[in-house]
Amino acid sequence: MAATDWPVSVDSRPDTLGVLGGMGPLATVDLLSKLIAVTPAKQDPDHIPVIVSSEPHIPRRVAAFLDPEKNDAPAAAIRARRDRLIDAGARCLVMPCNTAHYWYDELTADCPVPFIHIVHATADELVRRGLSSGTLGLLGTEATLAGKLFETPLVERGYRCIAADDAVMREFARPGIDMVKQNRIADAEPLLRRAVDAMLDQGADAVVLGCTEIPAGLPMQDPWARKHCVDPTEALAQAAYAWACDVRAAEGL
Amino acid sequence: MAATDWPVSVDSRPDTLGVLGGMGPLATVDLLSKLIAVTPAKQDPDHIPVIVSSEPHIPRRVAAFLDPEKNDAPAAAIRARRDRLIDAGARCLVMPCNTAHYWYDELTADCPVPFIHIVHATADELVRRGLSSGTLGLLGTEATLAGKLFETPLVERGYRCIAADDAVMREFARPGIDMVKQNRIADAEPLLRRAVDAMLDQGADAVVLGCTEIPAGLPMQDPWARKHCVDPTEALAQAAYAWACDVRAAEGL
Known part of the structure; x- marks a missing residue:
């Protein structure tokens, strides 16, 4: 899907979180577990809808930072996944990889949804x-x-x-x-x-x-x-849950 | 994104798995954990790329099965997420919810990618x-x-x-x-x-x-x-990993 499909899809719930993951995969699962743990839920619909890209083939972050001449930067690959998540209905983004936040400005420059910084x-x-x-x-x-x-x-x-x-x-x-x-x-x-x-x-x-x-x-x-x-992963889960609560309050969900 | 965007996006890796999840959310995390556990990995790129829709607002499966007159069927909502996953690059689908497999025939009738039955x-x-x-x-x-x-x-x-x-x-x-x-x-x-x-x-x-x-x-x-x-969740993870291995072998990845 192309990034020209902005604005974000209207058929997703407005409290849908997008997760730019796979850096690495277990850290992404850890974030999802912690998001569930911080969400008081009596039944399934009390939980936050989430769309996840767990992409373990994003270029290596540490190598790109330490030796940018010899290694691909990860920002283009992350932006491509960012756009897919938004096209699929994500209304806010988180990225459970601290090192990847070096490219935060590049990733958020033209981003139509909030992107919580870890x-x-x-x-x-x-x-x-x-x-x-x-x-x-x-x-x-x-x-x-x-x-x-x-x-x-x-x-x-x-x-x-x-x-x-x-x-x-x-x-x-x-x-x-x-x-x-x-x-x-x-x-x-x-x-x-x-x-x-x-x-x-x-x-x-x-x-x-x-x-x-x-x-x-x-x-x-x-x-x-x-x-x-x-x-920081639990802090990100807390911040994502707080974002979803604000949206639910504002939209009467 | 509309289902008219078939065929599946060409810029995703052919071993990208799609997970129709959120039924419930912790069961989805359990599948993702087990997929990691069955994948021998030395570093991030050895893992399988995954796109997940964890949607806890899919209509209730048990109620729909037991009393279809009074409850919405979940198939339309699941199909909508299925199409988003495929648009986002999923090349094979799994659904970590046993009950939802009652609607398997409806979910797979016009599905352009394999869908592993739990x-x-x-x-x-x-x-x-x-x-x-x-x-x-x-x-x-x-x-x-x-x-x-x-x-x-x-x-x-x-x-x-x-x-x-x-x-x-x-x-x-x-x-x-x-x-x-x-x-x-x-x-x-x-x-x-x-x-x-x-x-x-x-x-x-x-x-x-x-x-x-x-x-x-x-x-x-x-x-x-x-x-x-x-x-069955571990069995589904094993089957998904086997599918990804077959794709990697066929594509020389």
Whole structure:
């Protein structure tokens, strides 16, 4: 379908969420699970309608950020999926991949529907959690950390940030992320816990899990995780649910 | 998008799966999780591309089957989502809702892509499990059981079938299914276990979990479940993965 089909289809419910996923697939499933978990529902129609593109062939985000000369940028492929989701009825977009948010401006430049930014959702979640100041440990991909995707806006909001160092990335975070992409959760979990613990040892009051594979690989219902971790995927689910509630209220649904 | 846009879009990968979901939403997430679990993947692009419509406002399937005079049939709403998925690039369809398969003929009559039937996938899984004869307990919705969705084809294949009786449905299966639709897994699990145990007590060699909420509410990795239960959702994931492998082999992907 071509992007010339704007405006968005009129036969979809106005609370239909679009998910630009597959980066990776398990992180997308994690977002969908968390959207269900944050939705109080007595029966099927209480849930939010969702259209998902889980496309694991989007060009690699970390490689494109770190070495743009040698690697395709993902923005064109993501825009193509964005347009399909809108044509299929999505009225708001989310993208459960932190690194892909480097191309957020390109993805939203001519976007006819709202597109919730994962970092903004996370900043709102921090405030909801009572964490309106203090020191945050930052985990993520090498690209998320090098490009300060979370660090710049969080420092602007008055937080002190400690980004994971090379040793934490090499020994715990990177192998943990790769294992989640291979669906090896049991292997990934102890490594990801050690990455969080390393950030706490370095003085973090809480740790932002700034790569969607990380909360997908940790048992986020566990009291340890709920106490020490901030989950951008759950924050995105909360923000999407709040958007849908606003639409339902405005439209009398 | 109108169904007049056939043939399917040429810019999607030929191994793109479409999921007609939201009946209910957690069962859809369960299918997506199981598709990931059955896919051997070293990195994102090894996974299968998927487009999902999770639409919880499809008219109620059980009510439509049991009292078609008073309730809207779901087929038109499902067909509309089917067409959107195909327009968005889906090259094969699955529907993680057993009851909705009553309308399978209507849904596939003019469908330009393959549409894997959940009961056929389950029958294949039985054979793969070495269960090519014997007695099967059948759990499901009131509609699935009354309409013999599994019973008729399984009896044709030579199985003896015992469908859940009213007491099992009323005390265990129906409240368990409803709790899964409310995301109350911890409450649902003991009820669903008792439903399975009741069928084993009645002489079943294995129990077919013929409503997608049931395996979504049971820990299917548990040795007890793997020994006694047959999971149509996992069977559907296996069949979808096999379809994608065939396409990849044929297209040299």
